[in-house]
Amino acid sequence: LAASGGAVLMAGGEKGKRFILPHAKMMIHQPYGQVGGQVSDIEIQAREILETRETLNKILADHTGQPIERIAKDTERDRYLNAMQAKEYGLVDHVVEKKSKKAAASKDA
Numbered sequence: 423l424a425a426s427g428g429a430v431l432m433a434g435g436e437k438g439k440r441f442i443l444p445h446a447k448m449m450i451h452q453p454y455g456q457v458g459g460q461v462s463d464i465e466i467q468a469r470e471i472l473e474t475r476e477t478l479n480k481i482l483a484d485h486t487g488q489p490i491e492r493i494a495k496d497t498e499r500d501r502y503l504n505a506m507q508a509k510e511y512g513l514v515d516h517v518v519e520k521k522s523k524k525a526a527a528s529k530d531a
Contacts, residue, residue: 423446423447429513430478439515440513441518443518444518446505447502448513449501450500450501450503451497453471453478455467455470486511486512
């Protein structure tokens with residue numbers, strides 16, 4: 423499972439070289455935050471969390487090709503994607519497949 427920051431790192435890899443195993447999953451979501459303290463501190467922390475959310479949405483949009491509006495909607499809650507869904511979404515480029523015995527034999531020949 424590549425989740426949260428791990429999904430952002432995976433999506434930010436070099437295009438064409440982002441691989442996922444067939445049974446792996448990815449999860450994207452908005453940043454989590456816990457705030458407390460004086461009202462002025464809560465305001466500062468809330469602004470930081472909102473800014474981080476916008477930054478992460480832009481990063482995911484840039485690396486997946488998805489519109490930022492879709493990223494914002496899809497990350498409102500935890501969104502899990504299987505390997506094929508992650509590829510279709512643009513988070514990865516390839517789902518690793520097992521080599522067939524025939525392909526492996528021809529390579530060894």
